Amino acid sequence: MSVSLNMLGQAIADGLLTGAVISLGAIGISFTMQIMRFANFSHAELLTWGGYLALVGVGFIGAGLPTAGLSFGLGLVAATLLAMLLTGALAWGVDRLVFRRLRRSGAHHLTLVFASFGVGLVLRHVIVLFWGHESRFYTQELQIAIELLPGVRVMPDQVFILALTMIIVLALHLWLKHSRTGIAMRATAESPALATACGIEIDRVIRATWFIGGGLAALSGVFVGLTPQLNAEIGGSLLLALFAAAILGGVGSLPGAVVGGLLVGLAENLMLLWVSPGYKQSMSFGVLILVLLLRPQGLFGERQEGDR
Amino acid sequence: MSGMLSYLVFFASVVLILGIVVLGLNLQWGFTGLFNAGVVGFYAIGGYTFAILTAAPLSGHMGNFGLHWSLGLLAAMFVTALAAWAIGALTIRLRGDYLAITSFGIAVTIQLVTLNWGALTGGPNGLTRLGRPLAGWFDTPAAFNAAYLVMLAAIVALVYWGLERMLRSPWGRVLRAIREDELAAVALGKNARRFRLEAFVIGSALMGLAGALYVGYIGFVSPFDFLPILTFQAWAMLIVGGSGNNRGALLGALVVWGIWTVSGIAVTKLLPPSLAAQGAAVQVILIGAALVAMLLWRPRGIIGEEAVVSRHTTD
Numbered sequence: 270m271s272v273s274l275n276m277l278g279q280a281i282a283d284g285l286l287t288g289a290v291i292s293l294g295a296i297g298i299s300f301t302m303q304i305m306r307f308a309n310f311s312h313a314e315l316l317t318w319g320g321y322l323a324l325v326g327v328g329f330i331g332a333g334l335p336t337a338g339l340s341f342g343l344g345l346v347a348a349t350l351l352a353m354l355l356t357g358a359l360a361w362g363v364d365r366l367v368f369r370r371l372r373r374s375g376a377h378h379l380t381l382v383f384a385s386f387g388v389g390l391v392l393r394h395v396i397v398l399f400w401g402h403e404s405r406f407y408t409q410e411l412q413i414a415i416e417l418l419p420g421v422r423v424m425p426d427q428v429f430i431l432a433l434t435m436i437i438v439l440a441l442h443l444w445l446k447h448s449r450t451g452i453a454m455r456a457t458a459e460s461p462a463l464a465t466a467c468g469i470e471i472d473r474v475i476r477a478t479w480f481i482g483g484g485l486a487a488l489s490g491v492f493v494g495l496t497p498q499l500n501a502e503i504g505g506s507l508l509l510a511l512f513a514a515a516i517l518g519g520v521g522s523l524p525g526a527v528v529g530g531l532l533v534g535l536a537e538n539l540m541l542l543w544v545s546p547g548y549k550q551s552m553s554f555g556v557l558i559l560v561l562l563l564r565p566q567g568l569f570g571e572r573q574e575g576d577r
Numbered sequence: 578m579s580g581m582l583s584y585l586v587f588f589a590s591v592v593l594i595l596g597i598v599v600l601g602l603n604l605q606w607g608f609t610g611l612f613n614a615g616v617v618g619f620y621a622i623g624g625y626t627f628a629i630l631t632a633a634p635l636s637g638h639m640g641n642f643g644l645h646w647s648l649g650l651l652a653a654m655f656v657t658a659l660a661a662w663a664i665g666a667l668t669i670r671l672r673g674d675y676l677a678i679t680s681f682g683i684a685v686t687i688q689l690v691t692l693n694w695g696a697l698t699g700g701p702n703g704l705t706r707l708g709r710p711l712a713g714w715f716d717t718p719a720a721f722n723a724a725y726l727v728m729l730a731a732i733v734a735l736v737y738w739g740l741e742r743m744l745r746s747p748w749g750r751v752l753r754a755i756r757e758d759e760l761a762a763v764a765l766g767k768n769a770r771r772f773r774l775e776a777f778v779i780g781s782a783l784m785g786l787a788g789a790l791y792v793g794y795i796g797f798v799s800p801f802d803f804l805p806i807l808t809f810q811a812w813a814m815l816i817v818g819g820s821g822n823n824r825g826a827l828l829g830a831l832v833v834w835g836i837w838t839v840s841g842i843a844v845t846k847l848l849p850p851s852l853a854a855q856g857a858a859v860q861v862i863l864i865g866a867a868l869v870a871m872l873l874w875r876p877r878g879i880i881g882e883e884a885v886v887s888r889h890t891t892d
Contacts, residue, residue, distance in 0.1 A: 302674070308674035308677055308678055310681070367873065370873055371873065374873075376876070378673065378674070379612045379674065380872060380876070382614075382673075383812065383816075386809065386812070387869045387872070388865070388869060390806075391862050397855070397857075398855050398858040509685055512678045516675070545693055547692060547693035548693060550685050550686075551682070551686040551689050554679075554685065557682060558664075558682075561671065561675065561679065562667060
């Protein structure tokens with residue numbers, strides 16, 4: 270199949286937009302993997318929960334009047350902020366209920382991975398229980414695509430998503446660099462034992478990690494719901510992409526998670542030019558295998574030989 | 578009455594097949610501490626390898642070689658072992674949870690392949706007219722089912738005996754030594770990666786065998802026999818029964834599959850069809866919550882691992 274320049278351009282535009290969504294989800298998974306040392310399989314369900322919590326909010330206050338070509342207004346923005354807070358609280362609550370107890374009982378860190386597997390299943394099926402398997406939408410507004418380049422079209426919502434993601438990532442970067450909690454988080458990521466010895470309260474760091482990871486996951490879920498719809502599978506179907514992005518970027522690295530997310534999004538959409546869309550999810554698996562083969566510590570990660 | 582009996586035969590056969598899966602998982606997790614999050618993927622590789630090799634030839638299909646079922650069973654184990662070796666060799670040297678992520682990825686990829694590569698796998702329709710083990714030797718379905726059950730029981734007994742032998746051999750002791758204290762085992766000159774990889778490959782090959790036995794039993798294969806929830810069920814069986822104990826693994830298969838089946842029947846009988854999705858969700862939520870609770874309050878499971886003391890220390 271020959272691929273025209275337009276198609277290539279469109280794939281790159283779509284890839285960056287998917288990538289932004291993946292980046293936001295990958296930040297939390299990457300931080301959890303570094304600070305709490307386990308791969309959290311339930312993280313993807315936080316995306317779904319965020320999306321649906323915002324849907325509940327929109328159900329009460331409406332999505333707001335569409336402004337500036339977007340399909341929504343202030344209502345959805347308010348609902349999203351609330352959903353971010355609640356999803357962060359949910360992530361932290363699950364930690365209190367399950368993961369913290371396991372950590373304290375001295376369980377093997379792979380037991381935590383397994384528990385997260387179970388937690389993820391429960392979280393996903395609670396969504397199915399309340400909303401079933403049908404797709405949901407925040408608004409019924411129609412949008413007119415903007416033609417960025419000849420043949421390359423994007424929705425105003427998508428541009429908004431990409432811009433907002435970049436702003437939030439920049440803010441988070443500055444916060445990690447300069448705030449007390451941010452510095453404590455980076456120190457804990459480096460070495461939990463040393464951080465404790467320096468008087469850092471690990472519990473506070475862990476709480477911050479869950480609220481940041483959960484909040485960004487919720488935002489990511491709302492973005493999936495906006496482009497174009499919400500269903501119980503949105504998180505689960507992104508799980509491999511989130512892991513691939515976190516590992517590609519380097520576990521524990523914020524720029525890593527963002528660059529990793531964008532690259533995975535791009536790779537997915539570019540490969541779709543040649544491969545049937547049925548294989549979409551396994552594209553990120555291909556990326557993951559390549560990373561583990563060539564550079565297991567990721568782009569921005571440090572080598573951790575024998576870290577089991 | 579005969580309906581009930583034939584159902585019990587079917588139930589027991591499924592329990593035995595899943596028992597093989599859980600025995601394989603126990604070798605990986607219970608004895609070696611390897612997290613396989615893609616059990617269903619290896620199970621499906623075995624099932625599809627068997628189906629592709631033994632299905633009666635059909636135009637438009639790349640596979641459907643119409644080979645004998647015994648070849649199908651062997652090939653199923655071999656191909657599954659190969660897949661396990663490939664991802665194991667890549668990830669066992671890395672962080673423990675990377676194996677979990679890649680095995681999960683294998684499961685997702687296999688599911689997509691079975692759905693989308695129609696020429697090989699039959700796509701959503703699957704493959705039919707497989708070369709079923711023992712088929713043709715019996716006149717009635719009831720006789721076939723009974724004979725198949727006996728064959729499964731024999732295979733499970735053989736696998737159980739083989740695993741027990743292996744685990745009590747020096748090889749098995751090294752596995753446990755690595756699981757408990759890798760550094761100490763390495764210091765004693767044991768190649769931890771090689772032992773881990775061997776355990777992972779053998780365990781996965783057993784899952785492949787189970788997949789082949791399953792599709793050989795039902796006589797057709799489709800992607801809907803290999804849903805992601807199976808990974809979770811296999812884990813539930815292992816944890817409930819008692820990881821690190823092969824009898825616990827088999828008991829867990831019986832208990833969890835029993836609870837799953839009964840609760841499934843209850844959901845379909847008690848709820849109107851319009852609430853079927855909700856009922857199924859409740860089923861998963863309850864099992865998921867029970868499992869997490871088990872991890873928190875009774876990580877040993879029903880039986881649990883026996884403490885082993887060297888016979889040389891007691892006199």
